[in-house]
Amino acid sequence: MDVIDLVRKSKKGDKEALIQLVMHKKQEYYRLAYVYTGNKEDSLDVLQNMIVILFDNIKKLRDAEAFYSWSKTILVNECKKILRKRKREVHVDEKAEESYIENYDGREMRQDISKYIKMLNIYQQEAIKLKYFLDLDYATIAKITGTPEGTVKSRIFNGLDKLKALFGGDY
Amino acid sequence: MKDFEELLNSKREETLMVEAPEEMEECMRSALNKRKKHVSRSAIAAALIAVLLFAYSFDGLAYYGKKFIGYDNVAHGSLKNLNDEGRGQEINKSCSFSNGIEVTLDGILFDDNELVAFYKIKSKSEKLDYSKHNLFMFIDGIKPRKYLQKGGEGELIDDYNGVWITSFGAPAFYEKWMNLNLLLRVGNTTEEKSISFTLDRNKAMKKTVEKKLDAKVRVGDYEVYFDKLTASSLSTYVNGEMKVLTENAKDEFEGDIEAKNAYQAPHLEYDIVTDKGETVNLSGGNVWGTSTGISFSKNGDALPEEFNSLEIKNIRLESYKSINKSFDISYKTKDLKVDDDVFIKEIYFEGNETCVVISSRGVPVFGLFSGEDQIKILNSEQYKNDPISEEPVERTFRFTGKSQDIRFKIKCTKNSIYTDETISIPVD
Numbered sequence: 333m334d335v336i337d338l339v340r341k342s343k344k345g346d347k348e349a350l351i352q353l354v355m356h357k358k359q360e361y362y363r364l365a366y367v368y369t370g371n372k373e374d375s376l377d378v379l380q381n382m383i384v385i386l387f388d389n390i391k392k393l394r395d396a397e398a399f400y401s402w403s404k405t406i407l408v409n410e411c412k413k414i415l416r417k418r419k420r421e422v423h424v425d426e427k428a429e430e431s432y433i434e435n436y437d438g439r440e441m442r443q444d445i446s447k448y449i450k451m452l453n454i455y456q457q458e459a460i461k462l463k464y465f466l467d468l469d470y471a472t473i474a475k476i477t478g479t480p481e482g483t484v485k486s487r488i489f490n491g492l493d494k495l496k497a498l499f500g501g502d503y
Numbered sequence: 504m505k506d507f508e509e510l511l512n513s514k515r516e517e518t519l520m521v522e523a524p525e526e527m528e529e530c531m532r533s534a535l536n537k538r539k540k541h542v543s544r545s546a547i548a549a550a551l552i553a554v555l556l557f558a559y560s561f562d563g564l565a566y567y568g569k570k571f572i573g574y575d576n577v578a579h580g581s582l583k584n585l586n587d588e589g590r591g592q593e594i595n596k597s598c599s600f601s602n603g604i605e606v607t608l609d610g611i612l613f614d615d616n617e618l619v620a621f622y623k624i625k626s627k628s629e630k631l632d633y634s635k636h637n638l639f640m641f642i643d644g645i646k647p648r649k650y651l652q653k654g655g656e657g658e659l660i661d662d663y664n665g666v667w668i669t670s671f672g673a674p675a676f677y678e679k680w681m682n683l684n685l686l687l688r689v690g691n692t693t694e695e696k697s698i699s700f701t702l703d704r705n706k707a708m709k710k711t712v713e714k715k716l717d718a719k720v721r722v723g724d725y726e727v728y729f730d731k732l733t734a735s736s737l738s739t740y741v742n743g744e745m746k747v748l749t750e751n752a753k754d755e756f757e758g759d760i761e762a763k764n765a766y767q768a769p770h771l772e773y774d775i776v777t778d779k780g781e782t783v784n785l786s787g788g789n790v791w792g793t794s795t796g797i798s799f800s801k802n803g804d805a806l807p808e809e810f811n812s813l814e815i816k817n818i819r820l821e822s823y824k825s826i827n828k829s830f831d832i833s834y835k836t837k838d839l840k841v842d843d844d845v846f847i848k849e850i851y852f853e854g855n856e857t858c859v860v861i862s863s864r865g866v867p868v869f870g871l872f873s874g875e876d877q878i879k880i881l882n883s884e885q886y887k888n889d890p891i892s893e894e895p896v897e898r899t900f901r902f903t904g905k906s907q908d909i910r911f912k913i914k915c916t917k918n919s920i921y922t923d924e925t926i927s928i929p930v931d
Contacts, residue, residue, distance in 0.1 A: 347535045355528055362523035371791075372524060377648060379527060380534035387535055464511035465518045492508070 339396035342387070350387055353399060354379075364404060364476075367461050368411035378410040385410070401475040408476050448498045456491030459484050529639050529686045529693055536695055569593060571609040571621040573666045577656045580784055580804035581737055582619060582668065585612055585708070590736070591621065592706040598696035600687050603627035604636060608683055608698045614708035614735035616802065617653065617670045618642065620683060630662040637688040642671050644678040654787060678702055708735035712806060712813075714928055716743070722820050723920040724749040727771060729815060732928065734806045739783055741815070745771060746796040769822035771799055772919075777810035813928040819919045824865065829912040832859075834905075841867075841913055848897065850909075856881065857902045857909070864895045865916035871902050872910040878902045 333356050341349035354361055361382075365375040385406050393402055449457055462473045470488075474481040569589045578586050585591065590612065597607040609621045624631065624638070642650040655669030674681065683698045716729040729743040770790070775783040785803035806813070826842050832850060834857070839847040844864040851858050857878070861867055866886055871878040881901040 347532070351528060351531055351535070354531065358523045358527060362527060363518055363521050366521050367518060373648065373651070376524070376527060376530045380530050383531040384534050460511065464508070465514045467515055 335399060336396040339390070339393065339399050342390050343393075347387065350383065350390065354383060354386075354403065357400065361404070361407060363466060364407055365411055367465050368408070369414060374414055378407060378414055381410045381413075382407045401472065404476040405478060448495050451498060452491050452494055455479075456487045456494070459487040460491045460495075463488055526639055529688065532693055533641075533684060533686060533695060573623065573660070574609075574621055574668060576658050577666055577668050578621075580786075582612065582804075584805075585737060586621070590706070590708070592703050594698070594700045596698045596700065598685065598698050600694050600696060602629070602687075602689060602694075604631075604687060606638075606685055606696070606698070608700065611700070612708065612737055613674060613702070613706075614737040615673055615710060616733060616735065616738045616740045617673050618650065619668055619670045619737070621668050622666075622683075624665045624667065626663045631659060631665055633657075633665075635689060639686045639688065640669060640671075641684050642674075642681055643684060644674060644681040646675045646678065649684075650674065650681075674702060708737040710735050712930055714930070716741075716815075716926060716928065718815075718926045720818055720922050720924040720926070721748070722771075722818055722922045723769075725769075725820060727818065729926055732775075732813075736805045738802055739775065739785070739804065739806055740800060740802045741775070741785075742798070742800045744796050744798050769820040769920075771801070771818075772821055773801075773815050773818040775806075776814050776816055777807055778812045778814070779807070779810050781807045781810070783807070810930065812930055815926040815928070817921065818924065818926075819921045821917060821919050823868075823915045823917055825915045826913050827915070829910055832909050832911045833907060841911075842916075844895070844916060845913065846895075847911065852905045853901075855903070855905060857905055859900045859902065859911075860897060861900065862895050862897045863916055865918035866898075867913055868915050868917060869911060869913035871906075872912060873904075873906045873908070878904060878906065878909070 333352070335353065338349045338353045342353065361379060362375060365378050366372075369375050369378060382403065386403050389406075393399065449460060452460070458477065459473060462468045462477070463470075468476075470481050470484050473479070473484045477484070479487075571586055571591060571593075574586060575583070591610040592612070593610045594608045595610070597605055599605045603626055605625045605627065607623045607625070609623065611621070612619045620640075620642075626636075640652055644650070650672040653670045653672065655667055657665055657667035659665045680699065680701055683700065685696045685698070687694050687696070710733065712732060712734040714732045716732055718729045720727050720729075724747065726746040726748055727743060728746070729741060731742050733740045733742075770788075773785075775785065777783075783803055783806060785801050787803065788799065788801040790797055790799045824844070826845065828841060830839065830841065830847075832839065832847065834850050834852055836847055836850050838849075841847060845867050846862045848860040848862050850860070857871070859871070861869075868886070871880075879902065881903060882899075885898045885900050
C-alpha cells in the first residue's frame with residue numbers, strides 16, 4: 333500500500349483513500365480506542381469523530397509519512413474528550429461502564445494490577461497502558477500523546493515505582 | 504521489577520483479543536458522508552428549541568395505523584398481536600441501491616425499551632443472497648450516539664423478495680425526526696442510503712408496568728440483584744446486576760466478558776409468572792461489564808393483560824461443563840462411567856431403534872456415530888428436558904437403526920444451578 337499516494341488522494345478529497353489508510357491498520361486504531369474507552373460503542377464513536385477530523389484537516393499535514401502518528405494523536409484526543417464527558421455523566425448514571433482495563437475481574441494478582449493502575453495519576457495510567465497493553469515504544473507514545481519522550485519515560489518510571497510501592501514491595 | 508513488568512506485559516495478550524468489529528469501516532464511511540460544516544452550538548440549540556416547540560404540538564393530528572402485511576412468519580408474540588391490531592406507525596418509504604435492491608420501510612413499533620422496524624427487501628435484477636448482500640443498518644436522530652441494531656428476524660419470500668423485522672435501541676424522549684440508515688456492502692463497495700421518518704409519539708406503546716424491584720438472591724457463587732422491570736404492550740425488560748462471590752467463580756469470568764467465549768460463561772435464566780399462572784416469554788438478553796460487576800438485561804413479550812401480581816421464579820445459572828470424550832459402545836454396554844456426573848446406564852434395541860439410557864447431573868450434549876456418519880436422534884426434546892433439580896436424572900435417548908458398533912462422543916453437560924428464592928412483584 334502506498335501511504336504517500338493515498339495521503340495525496342485524501343488531500344484532494346478522496347474519502348475512500350482516507351478510509352483505506354485507516355483500515356490498513358484497523359486493529360491498531362481500534363485497540364488504541366478500546367484501551368481508552370473500554371467499549372465498542374464509544375470506540376466506534378471516537379473513530380468516526382477521528383475520520384471526520386482527519387478529512388477536514390489532512391490538507392494541513394505536511395509530511396505524508398507522519399500520517400499514522402498524526403491520526404493516532406487525533407484519535408487519542410477524541411478518546412480523552414469522550415472520557416471527560418463520561419466522567420461528568422458518571423455522577424448522573426452510576427452504572428456507566430468502566431474501561432476495558434477496569435472491567436478486568438480476573439485472578440487476584442491481575443485484579444490488583446488493574447486496581448492499582450487506577451490509583452496512578454491519569455498521565456501515568458495513560459503512559460503505562462500504551463506501553464504495556466499496546467506495546468508502543470517511547471517515541472510513539474510521545475508522538476500520539478503530544479508529550480516529550482523524556483516525560484513519557486519519567487511517567488512510566490514513576491508510575492511503575494508507585495505501583496511497586498502499592499504492591500507492598502513484593503515485586 | 505522485572506516480574507512486575509512481566510505481569511503488566513501479560514495484559515497485552517488480553518488487548519490482542521480485542522478485534523475491530525466488521526462495522527468499523529461502514530461507521531467511518533457513514534460519518535464521512537454525513538460530515539457537516541461547523542455551525543455554532545448556540546445557534547443549533549436555539550434552532551432546535553424553536554423547532555421542537557413547534558413540532559411537538561402537532562402530534563395530536565396523528566393518523567390511525569394499519570397492519571403491516573407480509574410479516575406473519577417473522578413477527579411473533581406481542582409484536583405479532585400489535586401488528587394484527589394495526590398499532591404500528593406506518594412509514595411506507597423506500598430507497599433504492601444502484602444494483603437494483605430496494606428497501607421499503609413499511610412501519611415501526613416502539614416503546615421505552617426498543618424500536619422495531621418492519622421492512623421489505625426487493626431485488627429487481629439479481630437474486631437476493633444475504634451472504635453476498637451485506638446490509639448494515641442503524642438509526643440516528645438528535646442523540647449523538649446512534650441507535651444500533653439489537654436483533655431481528657427475516658424470511659425470503661422468493662428469490663427476489665424478503666421481509667424483515669429488526670429492533671433498535673429505543674429513541675430518546677426528545678427524538679422526533681429520525682433516519683434509518685442503510686449501508687449495503689457488496690464485495691468491496693459500500694453504498695449508503697437513508698429513509699427519513701417522523702416519530703409519532705401517539706403511536707408509542709405506553710408503559711403498562713414500571714417497577715423498582717430492588718431484590719437480591721444468591722444463586723450458587725453469585726449474587727443476583729434485580730433492579731427494575733419495565734413493560735409495555737410491546738415488550739418486557741428486566742435489568743439487574745450479578746456479582747461474583749467466590750474466587751472459583753471469578754475464574755469463570757476472568758478476562759474481558761465481550762472477548763470471552765460466551766459458551767463458557769454461566770448465564771442467568773429465570774421465569775416471570777403471573778398470579779394467573781401465565782409465563783412471560785423471555786427470548787432476548789444482554790450482559791456487559793460494569794464498575795460493580797456484570798449487568799444484565801433480559802427481554803421478551805409484553806405482560807399478559809390480566810394479572811394482579813408477578814413473580815420471578817426458577818432463577819438459575821446455566822453453564823456448560825466441558826467433557827470432550829468418546830467411547831466405543833454396543834448394546835452390551837452397562838453402567839459405563841463417562842465422567843463423574845455422567846453414566847451410560849444401558850443400551851438396548853426396541854423395534855428398529857437404539858435406546859441409550861444416560862444418568863447425568865446436567866443435560867448431556869452428545870452424539871452417536873456409526874463410522875463417520877452421525878446417527879439420527881428421534882427424541883431430541885430430551886436435550887431440552889432440564890429438570891428443576893441438581894440431582895442426577897435418567898433420560899432415554901432414541902436413535903434410528905440398530906448399529907452393532909457405535910461411537911459415543913460427548914462434548915459437555917449443560918448444568919443449571921437453581922435457587923428456591925422467588926421475587927414477588929405486586930402490581931398496583
